[in-house]
Amino acid sequence: MILGILGVGHLATSMLTGLLRSGLDPAAILLSPRGKAAELAARHGFGLAADNGDLVRRAGIVLLAVRPADAPDAVAALPWRDGQVVVSVCAGVPLSRLAVAPARAVRAMPLTASEIGASPTVCFPHIEEARALLDRLGPAIALASEADFEVATVSAAVYGWAQDLIRGAAEWSAGAGLDPETARRLTALTFVAAGRQIAENGAPMDRLLQELVTPGGITERGLQVLAARGVPGAWEEACAAVLDMLTRQAPGN
Ligand SMILES: NC(=O)c1ccc[n+]([C@@H]2O[C@H](COP(=O)([O-])OP(=O)(O)OC[C@H]3O[C@@H](n4cnc5c(N)ncnc54)[C@H](OP(=O)(O)O)[C@@H]3O)[C@@H](O)[C@H]2O)c1
Incomplete structure (x- = not known):
């Protein structure tokens, strides 16, 4: 065919x-x-x-x-x-x-x-x-439905945001002295590892995260900074803005 x-x-x-x-x-x-x-x-x-x-x-x-x-x-x-x-x-x-x-x-x-x-x-x-x-x-x-499809389409935007996060994190590492190619590879593979761990391990996501956030440790410290700067709320707002655009947008506008 x-x-x-x-x-x-x-x-x-x-x-x-x-x-x-x-x-x-x-x-x-x-x-x-x-x-x-x-x-x-x-x-x-x-x-x-x-x-x-x-x-x-x-x-x-x-x-x-x-x-x-x-x-x-x-x-x-x-x-x-x-x-x-x-x-x-x-x-x-x-x-x-x-x-x-x-x-x-x-x-x-x-x-x-x-x-x-x-x-x-x-x-x-x-x-x-x-x-x-x-x-x-x-x-x-x-x-199962076209409404589900619109919600799922937000993930196509998240894919771009993830690439932007990887770029930013790799540039930060390179700026702090890491060889740029090593920084790029390490950051990208770290995102792959995070995604695969959640996709392939059936445990609840809260528990997977809890297992790696040591009280007083480095992951917790960074999450505190991100929360204090409103990053989780901003992320939700970005998702909602994309869904609104997808469901409201008339082709031609
Ligand atoms: N880019 C992504 O990562 C991505 C991801 C998921 C979905 N999408 C979707 O994929 C679609 C295309 O995106 P894109 O980024 O690939 O856009 P693009 O690079 O602008 O490609 C669109 C192509 O369609 C051609 N075209 C327009 N009207 C045509 C017609 N009547 N007959 C034949 N060809 C025609 C254009 O030709 P001319 O250059 O001659 O106008 C252009 O080459 C969009 O609807 C987007 O929502 C994109």
Whole structure:
């Protein structure tokens, strides 16, 4: 089955890297002719569609990866057919804005870690063809409702905030004298370790934290400073602001 990519920008490039890494045949991938499409087709051997109509006619599954405001117009009046699946990764664009009938639409929220096969990708509704595609990029996580999907999409922003925290912590360590490459590697792997410990150990998160916060110790000291500066409250406020944006934003604004 041909996979069509409608919108070949930053995220599509990460996903294409991950799909190639997973062993997908580049000849089975067809790109819409804008953005980075020509360059990627020449480099990797992907097909290049004449236009979006040609893409939809030839593909069995279509990944929609245009900017949110462009999504409703990009899918309008294309020759969608029964049995086709459209996977939209456009943040904040509800299924009701995607006129792809009689094709079925799925929303998904991959991270750029797709390129290394490490994206936990939420999706709704559960359609097996979409799930199989997303599983090539890391663990796909099917959700029960579109409301759940919006809440889960906040995690895509948290991913960026985590990268910013890693950058800040690594720069602090380098500024304090650590070799910059060592600081970068150590900080990044420390975040990986924290995430994996919670993902792979079923114990309550409070208990896991309690086990590592020695009274009077260094972790406790730092948490006190962060709490005194209002960091936990600011974090909650940032999450709520993103959810508000996702549920309120009308594409085009
Ligand atoms: N970046 C991320 O990490 C990330 C993560 C999760 C989800 N997303 C979602 O992914 C989507 C794309 O984000 P991005 O960062 O990859 O944006 P981007 O780099 O701006 O890529 C969007 C691409 O879509 C093309 N495009 C727009 N309208 C088109 C049309 N009608 N037909 C064909 N191509 C069209 C644009 O081409 P032109 O340059 O010619 O306009 C551009 O190349 C967004 O909806 C975003 O919410 C992104």
